[in-house]
Amino acid sequence: MNKITKARKYNSSKLQELLDEVSPLEMEQTKTKMKLAARIEDYMRAKGWNKSQFAEKVGKNPSEITKWLSGTQNFTVDVLTEIASTFDIELTALFGKHPIPVVYRKEIVVNSVATPTAIKLITPYEHGVSFLKLVSVQNG
Amino acid sequence: MNYEIVEMEPFSGSEAKVYSIIPEGENVTLFEKFVDENKVVYKEEIKDILKRLKQIGHATGARESFFKHEGDNEFFRKYGKYVWALYDDEEKKLRLYCIRFTNVAIILGGGGYKDKSVLKWQDDENLSEEARKIIAYAEIILKQLDDGYLYWSNNGAELEGNLKNYDNE
Numbered sequence: 079m080n081k082i083t084k085a086r087k088y089n090s091s092k093l094q095e096l097l098d099e100v101s102p103l104e105m106e107q108t109k110t111k112m113k114l115a116a117r118i119e120d121y122m123r124a125k126g127w128n129k130s131q132f133a134e135k136v137g138k139n140p141s142e143i144t145k146w147l148s149g150t151q152n153f154t155v156d157v158l159t160e161i162a163s164t165f166d167i168e169l170t171a172l173f174g175k176h177p178i179p180v181v182y183r184k185e186i187v188v189n190s191v192a193t194p195t196a197i198k199l200i201t202p203y204e205h206g207v208s209f210l211k212l213v214s215v216q217n218g
Numbered sequence: 219m220n221y222e223i224v225e226m227e228p229f230s231g232s233e234a235k236v237y238s239i240i241p242e243g244e245n246v247t248l249f250e251k252f253v254d255e256n257k258v259v260y261k262e263e264i265k266d267i268l269k270r271l272k273q274i275g276h277a278t279g280a281r282e283s284f285f286k287h288e289g290d291n292e293f294f295r296k297y298g299k300y301v302w303a304l305y306d307d308e309e310k311k312l313r314l315y316c317i318r319f320t321n322v323a324i325i326l327g328g329g330g331y332k333d334k335s336v337l338k339w340q341d342d343e344n345l346s347e348e349a350r351k352i353i354a355y356a357e358i359i360l361k362q363l364d365d366g367y368l369y370w371s372n373n374g375a376e377l378e379g380n381l382k383n384y385d386n387e
Contacts, residue, residue, distance in 0.1 A: 084371075085237055085381045088224035090250050096257065097228055097268055108269040112278045119283055147283035148305035149270060 112149035114158075119147045120178040121165045135164050219358055222382040223325060229268075231276035235376055238326040239355055242384060248351070249314075249326035256312055256331070263312050267304060271326075279321035288315060288339065293353050300356050301349075308334060313345060315352040317359065322375050325359070327352035358383070 122132045129147070133140045145151055146161075153161075155169075162169040220242035226249065229236035238247035246254070257264045274280050289301030302318045314329035328348045339345040362368040367380040 083381055084376060084378055085223055085225040085235075087227045088238070088240075088247065089227040090246070093226075093228060093250060093253060093268065096253070096261075096265060097272070100265055100269055105269055105272070108266075109273050109277050112270065112273045112284070115283065116278050116281055119281070144283070144305075145307060148307070149273075149278070149281075149284045150266075150305060150307065 108149075111151065111153075114153065114172060115147050115149040115151065117172055117174070117178070118161060121167065121172075122147075124178050125165065132164075136160060219354065220384045221355065222384075223359075223377065224381075226271075226326065229271040229275040231272075233277055233279040234275050234321060235323040236271060236275045236326065237323065237377065247326070248328040252314060252326075252328040252330070252348075260311050260331075263310060267312070267314055270304065274324070280318055280324045281321055282318075285316070285318055288349060289353055289356075290340075290349075293356070297356070297360050300360065301353055303329070306332070313339075313348075315348055317352060317356045323377060325355070327355065 122129075125132075127135065129140045129143045133143045136143075146153075158172060159169055162172055165171075222240045222242075223237050224240060224247060226236045226238050226247070238249040240247050244251075253264055253268075270284070274284060278284070284305055285302035286305055287299055287301075288303045289299075293301060300317050300319070302316055302324075304314045304316065306313055311331055312329060313332040315327040317325040317327070328351065330344045330348055332345060333342065336342040336345070339349045359368065362380060362383065367383075368377055369379050370376065371378050
């Protein structure tokens, strides 16, 4: 039987000194960028889009979307307006606090020799969501 | 390979636990060593990393999109996606490796300067050493989790158990 031990708390004066050089405003700016990125990603997932699909909707490369979602992007108002418009939401919603219901989907494709030749199952697997969609896929 | 996993107090928070590793015989964590080695030449970039780590711990959690998947194919096939680097775009000069457990926890490793001309860590001696080091730690830690020497707290947020992994203790 293992004894329960938690990690020792570790603080370093050198790290703290560097952190002390960061002003509250700088820290807030980083927080805003990261929370904004998280929110954009949640809206993207809520739409059922992956990065490539989102990139296509906004006419960008997927690598640009990776940067947008990294929490390091300093967005312009024009770009944020475009993103909000793509999600069909108000610009202010990107800065909101209420959680965005995100449905994660998994796809299982079962090949078969019978008709229909394939069955595509699409099901959310995030907790709290319970529906199953059955789609028959025709070849050709 | 003896080491201790410690919780990094300024960064660890309610949204994600931030840990690092102190190898046996050393006084500082792998992360602190990385900071020490780079804080003079790349001070602003180091401060940017510190700011982001603090927000990961206290505001956002360790979301996948804040990281880049790293490691090698052999490790990935065997264990899955556990070795990551904090996101850095091509303009950034530093790379920081970590072990990431979904959104809830990260264990910070070391890292170093990344040259623009280097496309893979395998092509850079210093990054190779740091990447291989974090891969080696990840293998041991994942095995410890599999074997029950390390485990997650009841709320799934904290690592508990044999956090000081010394042969003689």
